[in-house]
Amino acid sequence: MSEDELYREQILEHYKRPHNFGELTPHDLEAFEQNPLCGDELGVHIQVDDGRIADLRFHGHGCAISQAAASIASDELKGMPLDQAGSLSADWMIDLLGIPISPTRRKCALLNLKVMRRAITGDSGWPTGVG
Amino acid sequence: MPQAASTRQPAAGLAEGGAPASLAVREDFPILARRLQGRPLIYLDSASTSQKPAVVMQAMDEHLRAHNANVHRGVYALAQEADAAYEGARATIAGFVGWEPESTIFAKNVTETINLVAYAWGLDNLAAGDAVLITEMEHHANVVPWQQICRRTGAELRYLHVDERGELSSGELAQELARGDVKLVAFAHVSNVLGTINPVAEMTATIRDAGAISVVDGAQAVPQMPVDVRALGADFYAWTGHKALGPTGIGVLHGRREILESMEPFLTGGDMIAAVDFQRSTWNELPYKFEAGTPPIAEAVGLAAAVRYLAGLGMERVRAHEQELTARMLKALAEVEGLSVVGPPEPQRRGGLASFTIEGLHPHDIAELANREGVCVRAGHHCAQPLMRRLGVGSTARASVGVYTEPREIDALAAALRKGREVFGL
Structure with a gap:
């Protein structure tokens, strides 16, 4: 299992026990997104304090890659200034995941950034980057 | 083996x-x-x-190498060969499912054939107070065109439920039809998710008795079982080439002739007209009335080879x-x-x-x-x-x-x- 490039222990660990999953009541920002290819759904609740992400929760369902990406990113996003969080690139997420992401799984990995960006800026496009 | x-x-x-x-x-x-x-x-x-199968590729290759010309226009010998290839393919494909070539229409795929029925029949035959009945097991191709046509006409879109076994209930179909407002029922022959084979002949008989028309999506059925469109009793039966060992780019619609004749065309332009004046046009006869523009000629030849291959295996x-x-x-x-x-x-x-x-x-x-x-x-x-x-x-x-x-x-x-x-x- 240790030689598995995609399903590394760390990825599976985040998939099975995701960090910051659930809902936040009350919350200041929220958004909900679907990956139209596979029907995965991911929502986010964000509490804002002094222009920064004070706390956040993701919720929804998806594959190991989309869920692990949301979980791993959530740890980094806490405390991040909103404007920075709203403009994170695809490369930021792919680098953070640290696993080879094929073109077909790219949207799985980026779904959490997409939903978070929508919550912060209202922009519903996919994050861009070389990947 | x-x-x-x-x-x-x-x-x-x-x-x-x-x-x-x-x-x-x-x-x-x-x-x-x-x-x-x-x-x-x-x-x-x-x-x-x-x-x-290789025979499909060979048939298309042979057609493009030796017989390629546009259809329905040329007087030269090569164009006549192309005509013969295209119309011969239509006869083979229609015959494969027991239908007549004159009311067998080629389109791009099943999605386009269902849009054809939805727009060309629906716009003139549906209004507020009418209902279109589909099922919960439909492919988006047999859902979204009906959503759109219902929005345009004011008709209501209702669904037959799928039970825990993944099947429809004949009782519910009868109940829905008894409400008296259902003008059209569209459903899959075989579900692409559940695999369920619906009792098409029984359903179309019930639908016809209630004065509604039936549209059957046969995309998953034609490639894998004997299909006799006449015995199934559907008013419209649609399927696609690429799931049936044929090429992409060709969908097939079999329609009841009198209904097709009563309909306005769907897509308009070249080849589907009889005469074009500055302000209005008259329509070509069936099936050409519903085939605007240059049709999928090589694809029809390929699909004919595919159904001959399937018929050779025996459905x-x-x-x-x-x-x-x-x-x-x-x-x-x-x-x-x-x-x-x-x-x-x-x-x-x-x-x-x-x-x-x-x-x-x-x-x-x-x-x-x-x-x-x-x-x-x-x-x-x-x-x-x-x-x-x-x-x-x-x-x-x-x-x-x-x-x-x-x-x-x-x-x-x-x-x-x-x-x-x-x-x-x-």
């Missing part, structure tokens, strides 16, 4: 004359000789698109083969821990596919893990999001078989799924 096949008993009542259920036609499909990532290709996604044998594989697949999948199959449990009530979920393993990951073993399966909502909602799942993985599928490939799928569970520590 042939030796093994000859000892196998075909399912009772399915294969005629004791024909073997296993078809042993693998060598006819060039792509199946490919290796991917060092492994033989195990293609279990035929419900998405079938692989093509009763194809059905027996797919049923045998489906039974094997249902049994093999049931032995994988944590796996649930959706749809009817009996292989004889379903087409050659199985959609499933595995506890703790998302369908996307199932497809990824299967791919590592060279097994191609699909993951997602299969263009049936309303059904996914009804089943209470976000998505499923789906394995589907074709005429070239062999029992060992089903076993390879089951082994890949077991291995996948291990990767996830399940």
Whole structure:
């Protein structure tokens, strides 16, 4: 299992026990997104304090890659200034995941950034980057 | 393979004359000789698109090399050859499902044929107070056009429910029709997710008695079982070439002639007209009235070769083969821990596919893990999001078989799924 490039222990660990999953009541920002290819759904609740992400929760369902990406990113996003969080690139997420992401799984990995960006800026496009 | 096949008993009542259920036609499909990532290709996604036998490619190649010209316009000899090839293909394709060529229309795919009926029939025959009835098991191709046409006309869109076995209820169909407002009922012959085979002839009879018209999506049926459109009694029956061993780019619509004649055209432009004046035009006869622009000529030639190939195998044998594989697949999948199959449990009530979920393993990951073993399966909502909602799942993985599928490939799928569970520590 240790030689598995995609399903590394760390990825599976985040998939099975995701960090910051659930809902936040009350919350200041929220958004909900679907990956139209596979029907995965991911929502986010964000509490804002002094222009920064004070706390956040993701919720929804998806594959190991989309869920692990949301979980791993959530740890980094806490405390991040909103404007920075709203403009994170695809490369930021792919680098953070640290696993080879094929073109077909790219949207799985980026779904959490997409939903978070929508919550912060209202922009519903996919994050861009070389990947 | 042939030796093994000859000892196998075909399912009772399915294969005629004791024909073997296993078809042993693998060598006819060039792509199946490919290796991917060092492994033989195990293609279990035929419900998405079938692989093509060499005879289909040869027929298209031969047509383009020797007989290519536009149709219905030229007086020169080559154009007459192209006409003969295209109209000959239409006759072959229509005959394959027991319909007449004059009311057999070629379009781009099933989606376009259903849009044709929705717009060309629906815009003039539906209004506020009318209802269109579809089912919860429809592919988006048989959902979204009806949503749009109902919005445009003010008609109501209602759904027949899918029960926990993945089947429709004839009682509910009768109840809906008894409300008196249903003008059109559209439903799949075989569900692309559940595999359910709907009782088409029984349903179309009920629909006709209620004065409504029927539209049947036969995309998953024509490739794998004998289909006699006349016996099925549908007013419209649609299917597509690329799932039936033919090329992409050609969909087929069989329609009842008097209804087609009463309809305005769908797409307009070249070839579908009789005469064009500055302000108005008159329409060509059937089927050309519904084929605007240059049609899929080489594709029709390819599809004709495909249905000749299928007819050569014998559709009763194809059905027996797919049923045998489906039974094997249902049994093999049931032995994988944590796996649930959706749809009817009996292989004889379903087409050659199985959609499933595995506890703790998302369908996307199932497809990824299967791919590592060279097994191609699909993951997602299969263009049936309303059904996914009804089943209470976000998505499923789906394995589907074709005429070239062999029992060992089903076993390879089951082994890949077991291995996948291990990767996830399940």
